Amino acid sequence: MKILVTGFDPFGPDKVNPSWQTAAALPDKIFGSQIIKKMLPTVFAEAKDQLEADIHEIQPDLVLCLGLAGGRSKITLEKVAINYVDARIPDNSGAQPIGALDPLGPDAYFENYEVKELVDRLQQQHLPVAMSLSAGSYVCNATSYFLLNILHHQYPKAVGAFIHIPYTPEMGYVDQPSLPLAVDAQTITAYLTEMIQDLKEEKHD
């Protein structure tokens, strides 16, 4: 099986983005599956196109997009992506859109796997995770929406997932919650291990 994991490049005032740092820190193989890591630009128009090109090229069984959610204290597994953008700050190209992401698309897509069950299993492993019911209205939610849209229309057997990573201590937001990068990498590795096992069992059925 092939797993595509993406993270974003730094944006706003930040010099690093722990979503990409986490992706980069993952092993290259988990449970025999290949982990292919790609950095996406924090640009509304480009992130979608690059993600779609990566999916066409790699033909992955699972796509996991990672993003930064400053201010959260947990690694959060998103349940839903909504057809809405309201950019609080400009993206890396200077664009700051507001409105529908896809005027013809549905209001939202649920991620196409059992998010809550995965959260339960990771919590039983004492990992600092929670389910989230909102991925916000910035590039993260947009990418999650487009990912699920692409899979829905073109790759209905592939699984799409979005997970938000908190600030890390080295980012310097001393008044905000943070988790060390090692915890992020450990948690996402455990997440992928669970998901890959599930996908393998499904294939055997």
Next chain:
Amino acid sequence: MKILVTGFDPFGPDKVNPSWQTAAALPDKIFGSQIIKKMLPTVFAEAKDQLEADIHEIQPDLVLCLGLAGGRSKITLEKVAINYVDARIPDNSGAQPIGALDPLGPDAYFENYEVKELVDRLQQQHLPVAMSLSAGSYVCNATSYFLLNILHHQYPKAVGAFIHIPYTPEMGYVDQPSLPLAVDAQTITAYLTEMIQDLKEEKHD
């Protein structure tokens, strides 16, 4: 025009529910429109049925459902309702469902008016409001989803809205944010005034 405003009865450990207290404190007429107030039970199965019966009876131009969101510091206008329930505590009938609200329904409904624009106008009036991208996964979100579902299928010209009210100081959650009931009533009155003006202008067009 006729406006239906609902609030919920108390649930969990609470003796009051500021969502109903706010509804009850509203004037009976705003800008010439009649404000009809109904209390809904905090029961998944019943809230939906009673709301639908109220809508059939009243035939309102606008339905505003109010609910309690303990822990929030602002009066929050919901943007979206999702097809998902994950009850943290039992409802007032003892039910604690988890899963899809409507197995055949879409993943989510956006509220069918410009939520963000209303938030902006109320913030310019210095009212403590914000837009919310998640109504949670309890009776509030379920009622909001069913409301938008009913309007979508049966009353497409009517507007549906859901607003969350914070704790009030008298509820005794001393470590949690709260707003006085007078502020809630003032804010919801201002909200309805804006909405009724908009609806009247549309009718003139």
Next chain:
Amino acid sequence: MKILVTGFDPFGPDKVNPSWQTAAALPDKIFGSQIIKKMLPTVFAEAKDQLEADIHEIQPDLVLCLGLAGGRSKITLEKVAINYVDARIPDNSGAQPIGALDPLGPDAYFENYEVKELVDRLQQQHLPVAMSLSAGSYVCNATSYFLLNILHHQYPKAVGAFIHIPYTPEMGYVDQPSLPLAVDAQTITAYLTEMIQDLKEEKHD
């Protein structure tokens, strides 16, 4: 009896300071006692000197200093002031000190009245108040420390109090808790009413 109430002028990026706005909105008499209002500069070196001069001139029975605490959701009655400054941003003169406020002073002063009891009484009136165990390390804490120091050494019969006011909605921090100014003024008026009654009863004893 004479009551001195102070608030600060705006600082940092803010155009208003609700601590002074609240002071200015108070009645001139409460329960027969005169309410004298003074604005203090958000400047470490000057706030202390001006407060001391105001106290010498007015000879108040009660000094209530109000300050802004952005990010808090309640009106908070401070229990203690500490002998420490660690200015996160420069004050209005550009100074950004760090260290002890008074190298010879005690590590802290408790406010010289029963803060917890007042909080309980105001909560019973359903006002959004809480006790706070830290006034921070900026001009507010410094002014509170100097106030209690001045009273301790020069006016031991006078009561000193410090209360923090949250952001107001008009300040535009849409992601932060806020309380309307009318609630601030109502709450501080209720606070002063309680305090003045207590002081009168003590004088009769």
Next chain:
Amino acid sequence: MKILVTGFDPFGPDKVNPSWQTAAALPDKIFGSQIIKKMLPTVFAEAKDQLEADIHEIQPDLVLCLGLAGGRSKITLEKVAINYVDARIPDNSGAQPIGALDPLGPDAYFENYEVKELVDRLQQQHLPVAMSLSAGSYVCNATSYFLLNILHHQYPKAVGAFIHIPYTPEMGYVDQPSLPLAVDAQTITAYLTEMIQDLKEEKHD
């Protein structure tokens, strides 16, 4: 040199206390100094007596007391302990005191080392720490106050410190911030390494 590190036993609804778990997970030697670990009971009257007995027996150069601060997202180094108790829940003996800890003691004690400087150094190591200006009003603050009182009067050359540990993910507070125990142990080990180096340098001077 000898270092005494204490943690508390579980209290309230919790089955574990990460403050003791962290202490227990520390190495027995750091930089040649012996780390002696003791569990304190979460009982106002007993924690003080046991801590004092431990200090008399061990004659430590540094006493670090660890406590749990549920709801915080960072490991927080306390700056100050206040002469005040207001127990939100009963301690493990059923006592729930309110009032002064020591009617003849000062209002507060600062910890007798440069807390802010240590925080800066640990933040430069990318550890999730912050300085705190309030240790609360429960057994943690009380123990911190008594520790500093004992050292002040009996062992003025010894250093006293109090650090609060957040919830851990295995405690099950899924809506609250948490840090994994491995991060706690790593951070406290780094803290002790810094402190022991400082103490050694002082002894050489």
